[in-house]
Amino acid sequence: MAKSKNIGKILVADDESDFRMILQSFLETEGHIVTTAEDGADAINKLQENTFDLVLLDIRMPRVDGVEVLQFIKQQYIDTQVIILTAVDDVRIAVDCMKLGAFHFLTKPYSVDELHSLVNRALDLRAMAIELKVMKTAISRLSFSTQLIGESKEFQKVLELAGKVAPSDSTVLLEGASGTGKEVFANFLYKNSPRAEKPFVALNCASIPDTLIESELFGHEKGAFTDASSMRQGLVEIANGGTLFLDEIGEISPVFQPKLLRFIQSGEYRRVGGNKNLKSDVRLISATNKNLFNEVAAGHFREDLLYRLNVITIQLPSLIERKDDIPLLAQNILERKNKLREKKELHPDALVSLKEYHWPGNIRELENVLERAIILSTDEFIRPKDLLLPQHMNVRQANSENGAQKIGSAMSLEELEKEHIASVLVNTKWNKNLATKILGISLKTLYTKIHQYNLKES
Numbered sequence: 001m002a003k004s005k006n007i008g009k010i011l012v013a014d015d016e017s018d019f020r021m022i023l024q025s026f027l028e029t030e031g032h033i034v035t036t037a038e039d040g041a042d043a044i045n046k047l048q049e050n051t052f053d054l055v056l057l058d059i060r061m062p063r064v065d066g067v068e069v070l071q072f073i074k075q076q077y078i079d080t081q082v083i084i085l086t087a088v089d090d091v092r093i094a095v096d097c098m099k100l101g102a103f104h105f106l107t108k109p110y111s112v113d114e115l116h117s118l119v120n121r122a123l124d125l126r127a128m129a130i131e132l133k134v135m136k137t138a139i140s141r142l143s144f145s146t147q148l149i150g151e152s153k154e155f156q157k158v159l160e161l162a163g164k165v166a167p168s169d170s171t172v173l174l175e176g177a178s179g180t181g182k183e184v185f186a187n188f189l190y191k192n193s194p195r196a197e198k199p200f201v202a203l204n205c206a207s208i209p210d211t212l213i214e215s216e217l218f219g220h221e222k223g224a225f226t227d228a229s230s231m232r233q234g235l236v237e238i239a240n241g242g243t244l245f246l247d248e249i250g251e252i253s254p255v256f257q258p259k260l261l262r263f264i265q266s267g268e269y270r271r272v273g274g275n276k277n278l279k280s281d282v283r284l285i286s287a288t289n290k291n292l293f294n295e296v297a298a299g300h301f302r303e304d305l306l307y308r309l310n311v312i313t314i315q316l317p318s319l320i321e322r323k324d325d326i327p328l329l330a331q332n333i334l335e336r337k338n339k340l341r342e343k344k345e346l347h348p349d350a351l352v353s354l355k356e357y358h359w360p361g362n363i364r365e366l367e368n369v370l371e372r373a374i375i376l377s378t379d380e381f382i383r384p385k386d387l388l389l390p391q392h393m394n395v396r397q398a399n400s401e402n403g404a405q406k407i408g409s410a411m412s413l414e415e416l417e418k419e420h421i422a423s424v425l426v427n428t429k430w431n432k433n434l435a436t437k438i439l440g441i442s443l444k445t446l447y448t449k450i451h452q453y454n455l456k457e458s
Contacts, residue, residue, distance in 0.1 A: 006123035008053035009033045013043035013069065014085065015061045023056060026112065027119070040064025044072055051240050051279065052080055053126045054119065057102075059086040059093065067097065074101040076276065078233060079129045081122040085110075130199055130238060148181075148188055149332050150325040154317040158185075165312050166192035171264065173249075173309045174287040176316030177440040179364030182287035183247060185316065190243040195283055198242030201235045206248035206442040214256055215272045218263075224273025236269060236280040244282040248442055249309065250290035250301065261305045284309070289440060319359040319366065326354050329363060333370045334382075344374050347381040357389050361437035368437065418453040421446075430457045 010032050012023045020036045027034045035050065037043035041063040043055070055073060059066040066084065073080050084097050087108040094105040103122045106115065148159060165172055166189045174182040183202065190200045208216050215224070219234030236244060246252075252260065263269045264284060268277045286309050295301035319326070330346055338344055346354075350373075359365055373386040421439065428434045436446050449455075 006053075006120070006127050007031045007033070008119075008123045008126070009035075009051065010119075011035050011037060011043065011046055011052045011055045013037040013040065013046075013055060013061070013066070014058040015039050016058075026115075030116070030119070032119075040066060040069045043069050047073065047077065047080075048276065049279070051077070051237075051281075054081045054083065054122050056083050056085055056119075059084060059088055059097075067093075067100070070097060070100050070102055075231065076278070078231065079126055081126050083118055083122055147332065148184060149328050150322060151328065152322040152324040154322045155325055158314060158316060161314055162188055163192065165189065165314070167194065168312075169194070169283055170311045171284045171286070171309055172311070173292075173313045174285065174316060175291075175313060176287075176289065177318050177362055178289045178442065179362030179437070179440060180316040180318055181363050182316060183245065185314065186243075186245045186247075186285045186287065189285055190245075190283075193243065193283065195242050199239050200243045200245065201239035202245040202247060203235055204247045206251040206444045210253040210256065213252060214259060218259075218269045218271055220272035221274045224271070228273065231271070234269070234271065236263065236282060237278070239282045240280045242282060244284050246284065246286040248288060249286040250288040250292055250295055251442065251444060254300065254302070257302045257305050261302065261308060264305075264308045289442075319362040323355055326366070327351060329366060330354060330370060333367050334374070337367075337371050337374055343380070344377055344382050345380055347383045350382050350384050350387060353384040353387055353389055360440055362440065365437050417449075418455075421449050421453065422455050425450075425455065425457070 010027055012020055012027070012034060013036075014020050014023070015038060017038070020038070024034045024036055035046055035052070037046050039061045043057070043061075044064065046052075047055075047069075055069075057066045057069055061069075066086070070082055070084070073082055078101075081103045082101070084094070084102050084105045085108060086093075086105075089107045097105050103125065104118050106118060150156070150159070162185055172186075172189060174185055176182055186202070187200065190196060203216060205213060215228075215232070215234070217234050217236055219232050219237060220228050222228055222231045259269070263280075267279050267281055269280065270277060292301050292306050292310070296303045296306055319329075330351070334344060334346065354366070354369075361368070369387055369389065370382070372388065373382045376388070377383065377386040421435075424435050424438050425432075428438065432443060432446055436443050439446065441449075
């Protein structure tokens with residue numbers, strides 16, 4: 001009898017102590033982590049203290065029976081699988097339990113092989129359900145490279161630090177301008193950690209409205225708000241045991257920050273509209289293109305939350321700081337983007353243009369420029385004219401004289417920022433998506449700045 005490929009956390013709930021001990025011994029021999037409960041009330045208490053992959057549940061128990069425990073599980077922990085074990089051979093009870101969401105109904109006595117097979121199948125189903133939810137959160141990231149590429153001194157220094165940090169369980173804050181590869185580094189930390197076999201779930205905080213981010217992370221109960229027609233799990237529950245990556249964490253609202261802090265401190269949270277404390281064990285990696293110490297000073301970010309997030313801080317270099325890596329990065333991008341198109345090569349003159357450009361949008365901008373160039377080039381080579389970089393370089397040149405005079409002058413940083421954003425918007429003809437890439441900020445931040453500085457399209 002082969003051991004299960006999925007090792008699970010299993011709760012055995014039965015009022016017969018000898019039976020509990022036999023089941024515990026059998027399951028632990030299989031490699032599973034087993035907790036026992038002597039009745040239904042004890043089972044509910046254990047479920048509230050820990051997350052389980054599978055529950056082996058007796059029907060007839062004192063205080064609270066197995067059907068009530070099954071209902072509680074399917075209301076609160078929808079992916080936890082339940083196998084009903086009972087000496088009562090009642091078809092009606094079996095049908096009712098299956099309707100409530102039990103994985104299987106097994107009548108005592110049963111063979112060890114039969115139980116072994118059911119446990120494996122239930123754990124496989126649980127793993128598939130979690131993988132499906134993780135895949136849904138990862139679809140938007142599939143077009144980007146997950147490789148860390150670079151040989152420059154600046155890049156290797158950061159990679160060495162990430163290699164030391166990855167095996168720990170500490171929270172990590174990745175700092176760097178937009179497009180520097182923060183999510184790629186988060187993937188590296190995850191894949192080289194003890195949690196690599198568990199889920200990796202990512203959320204871009206800038207892409208979720210303030211009113212919905214709590215529901216996205218912590219889930220919600222049925223009827224919690226107008227559109228909540230059913231209970232929904234949050235990302236922290238899906239990521240349990242694995243890694244949660246919060247990108248653009250500087251964008252979360254001050255209203256939600258205390259709740260996130262409480263979760264980081266205790267692992268406890270409540271679904272929106274719920275009154276029960278739930279727990280999830282995740283390693284938190286966050287990222288920002290803002291200076292969070294400045295945000296704290298401005299009253300936009302909690303200081304205690306910042307110190308929880310930046311136990312270890314990794315500062316990612318911009319592309320301008322690692323220009324020597326541009327040939328390697330460009331080659332990798334072309335190899336990935338050429339798969340579905342006629343193969344293109346970078347002309348030496350185009351490589352010179354790439355190395356001379358200042359790359360405000362960093363690696364993400366490089367990827368966009370090369371993908372566009374693949375389409376525009378008319379032969380097997382990508383040439384300087386295909387890169388469409390001159391318009392950006394002209395923007396830089398047009399502003400260089402005025403900019404050079406204003407840098408170091410009596411102008412405040414706020415005035416410089418306002419003028420720079422206004423200039424970029426004018427030169428991009430108010431193409432906000434292009435402007436965000438040049439400025440290295442999120443679309444949400446750009447709209448905030450436009451409103452803050454009362455900028456208008458003429």
